[in-house]
Amino acid sequence: MMKEGCKRFVILLNGEPYRGEIPAENAYVICCDGAYAWAKGHVRIDENLGDYDSFSEVPDPAPLHKFPSEKDETDGELAVDRALELGAAEIILYGGGGKREDHFLGNLHLMFKAKRAGASAMMKTNGAEIFLFGEGEHKFPCRTGQTVSLLPFGGDAHIMESWGLKYPMHDLWLRYGSTRGISNLTAAEEFSFCVERGYVLVIINEEVV
Secondary structure: OOOOOOOEEEEEOOOOOOOOOOOOOOOEEEEEHHHHHHHOOOOOOOEEEEOOOOOOOOOOOOOOOEOOOOOOOOHHHHHHHHHHHOOOOEEEEEOOOOOOHHHHHHHHHHHHHHHHOOOEEEEEOOOEEEEEEOOEEEEEEOOOOEEEEEEEOOOOEEEEEEEOEOOOOOOEEEOOOOOOOOOEEEOOOEEEEEEEEOOEEEEEEEEEO
8 A cells, every 4th residue: 555645656667677675665666567477575566567468376466457468558658657647756667677678768768758747767777777867967876987878868968067977078968869978987986967958868887897
């Protein structure tokens, strides 16, 4: 049962099973269809969502709604829509990488959908943390020597300034369709940047160079 006023939502996706711990305190956890196979017993599940036509067991808790197997939206999009319907201010995706590249790219678009609806959005895979930000200044704790990439999403993005990166970004346009911004390095235990226009994907790799 969702606690009154809960604004933090965790969505479990049917990509590569997430191996790490999934903090579920003060969060409402939605599990998408096939993700139940890896998520059951790994993290508390508050709501299961999908069509479950191929399942031999009824997931626990039982789905509130049964969706058709042939539909326009992925189960992940239905889950994001459900979270936004319930008033999500923060959405964190797990299991969104691996397996199928088309679904991974689609999951990045779900982050964009959440962000444009007013919720913060991030995705955590076994190898990286992925964030999507719009205008403003954004700060990250990190370890020195982590690889970090900043890429425009949905169009060109303008970064006014950055701090704590080996290759500074000063008054820099990241052009949609260019690889400029890939494979920077953290040079401190915190890095930050200021977006003046557009949306920026931030991918922080777990490994230290």
